[in-house]
Amino acid sequence: KKYVYSWGNGEAEGSSKMKHLLGGKGANLAEMASLGFPTPGGFTITTEMCDYYWKNGKVFPQELKAEVDAAIEKLEKISGKRFGDNENPLLVSVRSGAAVSMPGMMDTILNLGLNDVSVKALAKLSNNERFAYDSYRRFMQMFGDVALGIEHAKFEEKLNIVKREKGVTGDLELDAEDLKKVVELYKEAYKEAGLDFPQDPKKQMWAAIEAVFGSWNNERAIKYRAINGIKEGELLGTAVNVQMMAFGNMGEDSGTGVAFTRNPNTGEKKFYGEYLLNAQGEDVVAGIRTPEPMEKLNEVNPEVYKQLCDIMTKLENHFRDMQDIEFTMEKGKLYLLQTRTGKRTSAAAVKIAVDMLKEGLITEEEAVMRVKPADIEKLLHPMFDAEELKKAQYMGKGLPASPGAATGMAIFSADKAEEKAEEGIPVILVRPETSPEDVGGMNAAEGILTATGGMTSHAAVVARGMGKTAIVGAANLEIDENAKTATINGVTIKENDWVSLDGNEGKYYAGKVKTIKPQGLHGDIAELLEVADKLADLGVRANADIPRDAKVAREFGAKGIGLCRTEHMFFDEARIMKMRTMIVSKTVEQREAALSELLPFQKADFKGLFEAMEGYGVTIRYLDPPLHEFLPNDEEQMKEIAPQLGISVEELKEIVENLHEFNPMMGHRGCRLSITYPEIAVMQTKAVIGAAIEVAKEGKKVRPEIMIPLVGKVDELKFLRELVEKTANELIKESGIDLEYKVGTMIEVPRAAATADQIAQQADFFSFGTNDLTQLTLGFSRDDYGKFIKEYIKEGIYESDPFQHIDRRGVGRMIKMALNDGREVNPLLKTGVCGEHGGDPESIEFCHLVGLDYVSCSPYRVPVARLAAAQAAV
Ligand code: ADP
Ligand code: MG
Ligand code: MG
Numbered sequence: 021k022k023y024v025y026s027w028g029n030g031e032a033e034g035s036s037k038m039k040h041l042l043g044g045k046g047a048n049l050a051e052m053a054s055l056g057f058p059t060p061g062g063f064t065i066t067t068e069m070c071d072y073y074w075k076n077g078k079v080f081p082q083e084l085k086a087e088v089d090a091a092i093e094k095l096e097k098i099s100g101k102r103f104g105d106n107e108n109p110l111l112v113s114v115r116s117g118a119a120v121s122m123p124g125m126m127d128t129i130l131n132l133g134l135n136d137v138s139v140k141a142l143a144k145l146s147n148n149e150r151f152a153y154d155s156y157r158r159f160m161q162m163f164g165d166v167a168l169g170i171e172h173a174k175f176e177e178k179l180n181i182v183k184r185e186k187g188v189t190g191d192l193e194l195d196a197e198d199l200k201k202v203v204e205l206y207k208e209a210y211k212e213a214g215l216d217f218p219q220d221p222k223k224q225m226w227a228a229i230e231a232v233f234g235s236w237n238n239e240r241a242i243k244y245r246a247i248n249g250i251k252e253g254e255l256l257g258t259a260v261n262v263q264m265m266a267f268g269n270m271g272e273d274s275g276t277g278v279a280f281t282r283n284p285n286t287g288e289k290k291f292y293g294e295y296l297l298n299a300q301g302e303d304v305v306a307g308i309r310t311p312e313p314m315e316k317l318n319e320v321n322p323e324v325y326k327q328l329c330d331i332m333t334k335l336e337n338h339f340r341d342m343q344d345i346e347f348t349m350e351k352g353k354l355y356l357l358q359t360r361t362g363k364r365t366s367a368a369a370v371k372i373a374v375d376m377l378k379e380g381l382i383t384e385e386e387a388v389m390r391v392k393p394a395d396i397e398k399l400l401h402p403m404f405d406a407e408e409l410k411k412a413q414y415m416g417k418g419l420p421a422s423p424g425a426a427t428g429m430a431i432f433s434a435d436k437a438e439e440k441a442e443e444g445i446p447v448i449l450v451r452p453e454t455s456p457e458d459v460g461g462m463n464a465a466e467g468i469l470t471a472t473g474g475m476t477s478h479a480a481v482v483a484r485g486m487g488k489t490a491i492v493g494a495a496n497l498e499i500d501e502n503a504k505t506a507t508i509n510g511v512t513i514k515e516n517d518w519v520s521l522d523g524n525e526g527k528y529y530a531g532k533v534k535t536i537k538p539q540g541l542h543g544d545i546a547e548l549l550e551v552a553d554k555l556a557d558l559g560v561r562a563n564a565d566i567p568r569d570a571k572v573a574r575e576f577g578a579k580g581i582g583l584c585r586t587e588h589m590f591f592d593e594a595r596i597m598k599m600r601t602m603i604v605s606k607t608v609e610q611r612e613a614a615l616s617e618l619l620p621f622q623k624a625d626f627k628g629l630f631e632a633m634e635g636y637g638v639t640i641r642y643l644d645p646p647l648h649e650f651l652p653n654d655e656e657q658m659k660e661i662a663p664q665l666g667i668s669v670e671e672l673k674e675i676v677e678n679l680h681e682f683n684p685m686m687g688h689r690g691c692r693l694s695i696t697y698p699e700i701a702v703m704q705t706k707a708v709i710g711a712a713i714e715v716a717k718e719g720k721k722v723r724p725e726i727m728i729p730l731v732g733k734v735d736e737l738k739f740l741r742e743l744v745e746k747t748a749n750e751l752i753k754e755s756g757i758d759l760e761y762k763v764g765t766m767i768e769v770p771r772a773a774a775t776a777d778q779i780a781q782q783a784d785f786f787s788f789g790t791n792d793l794t795q796l797t798l799g800f801s802r803d804d805y806g807k808f809i810k811e812y813i814k815e816g817i818y819e820s821d822p823f824q825h826i827d828r829r830g831v832g833r834m835i836k837m838a839l840n841d842g843r844e845v846n847p848l849l850k851t852g853v854c855g856e857h858g859g860d861p862e863s864i865e866f867c868h869l870v871g872l873d874y875v876s877c878s879p880y881r882v883p884v885a886r887l888a889a890a891q892a893a894v
Pocket of ligand 1: 060112113114115116122128130263264265266267268300301302346347348357358
């Protein structure tokens with residue numbers, strides 16, 4: 021078995037296709053090397069070795085040492101330097117890198133190979149003593165922290181002693197002599213921790229390798245995986261990359277930076293990046309010094325700038341996606357240290373996908389796969405209410421690191437933020453800056469506000485990835501972590517005070533600001549979704565009960581209504597009394613009279629739906645809930661309502677008691693209502709068909725679909741179908757026009773699924789009501805399952821909430837069975853899903869796989885469903 025893969029000098033043993041084995045960083049470094057990009061040589065120890073290490077009591081197999089030695093030898097040949105040499109030492113970085121990028125989650129050690137002797141050689145070779153000792157003290161600090169677990173703060177203390185003695189604040193103000201002192205003090209820090217700084221480079225390297233593999237299971241790595249839904253065992257582990265150093269800290273002709281091939285916030289096709297001169301490694305990201313924008317490099321060193329731009333263009337064309345790169349300039353020579361697919365905001369994801377499609381860089385299928393359904397969701401999500409915002413107190417402006425609008429209580433530590441969020445309180449995490457330890461708190465917060473750091477700081481990168489609103493580098497904001505206050509321009513917010521962040525503008529406010537959902541689809545999202553519609557097999561309809569919702573659904577691209585819950589029309593104040601009159605009626609005549617008063621309302625609503633959905637199918641479900649839902653259940657209300665209904669309070673009470681059911685969800689509801697009170701179905705048919713006729717007469721195309729709920733036996737459907745047809749056909753005949761309509765049923769009772777072959781003989785369509793079907797198939801009451809579902813998921817009994825993601829094995833099997841049996845009898849049978857699952861991407865994929873015709877979901881989820889439907893088909 022091969023555990024070590026080398027690259028360098030225009031060649032590589034690995035490639036970008038080997039991410040699982042080499043990790044993302046290692047695989048792409050290999051790819052860059054073989055493409056001839058200027059990346060320092062190195063080698064990768066595979067993720068398989070990480071797996072081996074953890075599975076074998078943290079030891080390495082015999083053969084690894086020889087492989088590593090051979091790889092070092094190759095590197096020595098390429099570089100002309102020798103590892104552990106006293107004259108011309110080869111210095112390396114030891115870097116982690118898993119198959120999935122986990123920014124800042126695991127630790128990197130730079131300048132490894134330095135010791136008391138080789139530091140002098142480095143000084144001599146570079147003719148730069150300051151640089152040599154700066155590298156040495158950085159190495160001692162990173163190595164102590166990462167490999168030996170000596171607290172970072174211990175080193176900071178020592179560094180501060182020297183700075184204080186000299187009366188300076190910045191690292192750059194320390195000269196070689198000062199840094200030598202720092203080195204000596206760092207050695208003391210090791211001693212104080214009961215450790216010795218190892219002078220032997222081989223020992224340093226193996227300790228570093230072990231530390232990287234060890235970091236795979238440190239707390240923040242585990243947390244990151246949990247937050248990002250990376251399951252235990254899905255990845256083998258992290259790889260270790262050992263790479264020759266490129267020095268960005270050799271003076272003002274050196275530097276280091278990060279850059280994106282397109283703007284990761286807006287998606288704009290323009291290079292975007294930041295750099296620092298005379299700096300190394302993480303200085304840019306750490307937010308210690310404020311970096312310069314990439315364009316400024318053009319003034320400092322136009323040649324390097326041009327080369328960088330050229331490389332970025334090539335990289336993007338090669339990888340065919342927006343790249344996020346790390347570069348270092350060593351005495352005017354450019355090196356690439358990393359490239360990866362850049363994280364981006366939801367808006368940028370959409371814009372980049374659409375732009376790249378137009379540029380011909382990617383296919384329609386790829387464009388659609390580049391955007392997550394959650395991105396679409398986010399883009400249709402909150403903004404601040406402009407009027408409300410005027411009332412909030414403006415505090416200041418920072419960098420708009422991650423867009424959106426967030427309002428919550430100010431909390432000054434990540435742990436506290438997690439606690440508060442647990443209680444359901446919206447939180448804004450306010451920090452001087454963030455570090456990987458804060459990730460849990462960031463995830464729990466609604467938004468993040470930091471005082472320092474640039475657009476590529478930890479806080480910014482992580483927040484964008486999470487889709488959290490964030491403002492970073494809020495200049496002049498004084499954050500006192502101990503007092504738990506943040507002050508600017510005389511405005512102070514304390515812990516638990518409301519604060520609001522506008523991530524689009526970077527402005528933050530004291531006070532609570534109402535957020536509103538943006539309306540409508542346009543521009544890039546609309547274009548992307550049109551492409552999605554082309555690729556999808558599933559149609560997307562909306563659940564809409566009233567004309568207003570139907571209009572919203574159309575704007576969001578719904579092609580029809582998959583579920584109109586007619587009862588929602590009855591809860592309206594003006595109508596509910598008429599409904600109640602119907603319910604308390606003692607005779608058929610009384611009931612018919614009450615129903616005839618409801619008829620015009622229903623008809624008008626249906627007309628609105630048909631008009632909004634012109635040309636598309638509109639599925640109207642007949643009255644479904646148990647009747648007691650329309651009646652009051654407290655004394656007070658009964659006293660008020662009884663006289664209006666012309667009956668005594670006692671009578672009303674008795675009716676309510678009679679309607680009481682132990683399991684209302686399995687009680688007198690659905691088609692059972694219309695079978696006992698056929699006049700209800702007659703009235704609803706008159707309303708549907710009457711409305712359809714009127715709209716058809718206006719010259720519009722109408723496609724009414726009458727849906728009978730809760731059928732379990734074909735005879736129920738047959739009974740009602742006959743009634744509906746009789747009423748409808750009479751009306752149509754009278755009208756003198758041609759009108760087609762369908763009669764179908766919901767499949768939501770397990771018996772219906774089991775006898776679908778019979779039911780299909782009476783049905784033009786099946787709509788799977790997966791809410792009830794899940795409830796009845798699993799025997800989980802939707803209203804009560806919350807009491808145990810968390811335990812169930814924790815114990816792995818159910819993988820996820822079956823009301824959120826369809827239970828493929830159980831409920832899914834019912835659907836498959838009903839579909840096959842139904843289509844065998846009735847090849848024209850139209851099939852769809854209505855209910856919560858219709859808007860859930862994971863369930864939508866299932867609907868596609870079993871070959872349903874459409875899904876139906878709430879209007880605001882229609883765009884998400886359109887994308888998910890396309891992704892399922894690609
Ligand atoms: P992360 O995954 O946290 O970004 P990296 O391994 O990429 O960690 O490295 C951290 C920083 O050190 C980056 O800025 C990177 O460019 C820099 N770095 C890593 N290896 C080298 C090297 N061989 N020469 C110069 N800089 C390096
Ligand atoms: Mg990196
Ligand atoms: Mg139902």
